[in-house]
Amino acid sequence: MKQYVMKQPKRPLSFQGAVVSDVTIMNDTIRLEFENGIEDRFKQRAEWTSRAVVTIPRIDWNQSTLTRFADTTYEMLSMKTVRDIVKNGRLEIVGELFGPNRLLLSCMWMTDTAYLTMELSIYYTGDFIVQWESAEVEGLVL
Numbered sequence: 001m002k003q004y005v006m007k008q009p010k011r012p013l014s015f016q017g018a019v020v021s022d023v024t025i026m027n028d029t030i031r032l033e034f035e036n037g038i039e040d041r042f043k044q045r046a047e048w049t050s051r052a053v054v055t056i057p058r059i060d061w062n063q064s065t066l067t068r069f070a071d072t073t074y075e076m077l078s079m080k081t082v083r084d085i086v087k088n089g090r091l092e093i094v095g096e097l098f099g100p101n102r103l104l105l106s107c108m109w110m111t112d113t114a115y116l117t118m119e120l121s122i123y124y125t126g127d128f129i130v131q132w133e134s135a136e137v138e139g140l141v142l
Helices: 079-087
Strands: 002-006 022-026 029-034 052-056 065-069 074-077 090-099 102-110 115-123 128-132
Touching (some): 079 090
Antiparallel strands (some): 052 128, 065 074, 065 115, 090 102
16 A cells, blocks of 8 residues: 655645545544545546545544534534444545645535535644555556
């Protein structure tokens, strides 16, 4: 697996359009898995990777939020419920914003009965680590 520590202001990796396939929460760390990959912008032409894993350690759970928006209302949810949201529907990232020690992911959550906007705001003080597998499948680059 390749690995990159996200420290630069210019982000060579993008989560926009990626679908979260699994979430693991351990103490002060959240781990997001993207079974179908993320966008790799290291080369001149952006390519989608194969499976990717994002590990964000040293999260301040009091400063991090998960918000679900309805037509005219919104609801603040526990960050721990993001696991259940991923298991009960499709969570696709439609926008990303990086700030000092903050990651804001704008998402669409789709189930059989709902299509809602969500925001995942994560405040962290550790190194933001992204690991991904090469997009090569049987000698072909996707």
